[in-house]
Amino acid sequence: MSAWSTDGTQEMMSLVAAFPDHLAASAGLNQLGEIAPLSASCRRILFCGMGGSAIAGELVQPVLQDQRISLTVWRDYGLPHWVGEEDLVVAASYSGNTEETLSALAAARSIGCRVLGLSSGGILKAMGGKEDGTGFPVVELPGGFPPRASLGYGLGGLLHLLAALGVIREPDEEIDRVCRRLRDDLTGSLLPWNVKNSQAWQAGEDTNISAPELALDLQEKIPVIYTAGPEAHGPGSRWKAQLNENAKIPACLVAFPELNHNDLVGWSLPEDLRTRFALIILESGNLDSRARIRVDATMKLLADEFSSSYRIVAKGDTPLSRVLSLVQYGDLLSCHLAHLAGVDSMPVDRIESLKKILSLGQNP
DSSP states (O other), X not given: OOSOSSHHHHHHHHHHHXXXXXXXXXXXXXXXXXXXXXXXXXXXXXXXOOHHHHHHHHHHGGGGTTSSOEEEEEOSSSOOTXXXXXXXXEEEOSSSOOHHHHHHHHHHHXXXXXXXXEESSHHHHHHHTXXXXXXXXXXXXXXXXXXXXXXXXXXXXHHHHHHHTTSSOOOHHHHHHHHHHHHHHTTTTSSOOOGGGHHHHHOSSSOSOOHHHHHHHXXXXXEEEEEESHHHHHHHHHHHHHHHHTSOOOOEEEETTGGGGTHHHHOOOOHHHHTTEEEEEEEOTTOOHHHHHHHHHHHHHTTTTSSEEEEEEOOSSSHHHHHHHHHHHHHHHHHHHHHHHTOOSSOOHHHHHHHHHHHHTSOO
8 A cells, every 4th residue: 555545544644743733833822811820729720621622631731740730621511519619610622612511611600710711613712702791711723623633732722821820831942842853753654554664664763663563463453552650641541532533443441550450350351352452551751660560560461361462652851742752653543543444534423423413402
């Protein structure tokens, strides 16, 4: 094969390749209104969103590990019972019409929480832009992308929002460094499978198997993703979602150390079924010694339960760089798997069908 198997997969791969550019361009996003720093009494940020909009909140959490502010991602209707008026609620919906997020927004306003938004349009943007005193600042994201392909703008917008709130320092310098590294890491991985370029995929300073090579090994298998370390948990969620939406395959996701108390025992399949599953461990680059012992021991204990096992280690010298190295790898992998299976990465027909059912307000 010398070309992508579908036009949609080629288009999605182009969007994956544009992630560093989108992240870099996030510095110029328009903010509706001035954003005042957080008050000293605010200790919690609730980041409300679903799907591709919510993942930015998970990915930013390791960046906040040394800050006084905690950030919790909420993927549901309404708000958790513990939210109070002193908390900040960030409503993130790329379309601006996600009903769960709008429900959370309404609950936040009824409580009296301070509210900010991230959106490209729709109801959320319109509500934020009201001039009758009920509006609120909204970071406006460029429109026209599949929500999962807007992550560069969404994550960058959130980082700049946190800087404006005084939670983190201005991120532009680090974003520039991270984007340069991400662009370098794309080398060789943007081509569809071709024997002639297989050697190019072998090149590189890290020991991780390349995304195209891993895709070849994962054909017709169900990935079981174990995440080790806080910098790997958010990327693990992104991997699962991208494999679901781009490659149209199921994927299992479990986190260390919890998996050592249950999931570890569950893999006792008949031998003929073991060939259908592959184990992938996503590992933070700064994993502590006890966690590393757990990972090593787990791989040995499960060595005979999977057709193959892989260890993908984050690269970089900061939490953001390590997180995004894993994110980009998973995005690339999902497109290569789609290509090998001959499926179109772009449509998400069942999601659209569900939205139509919900819009009618009745059971199917």
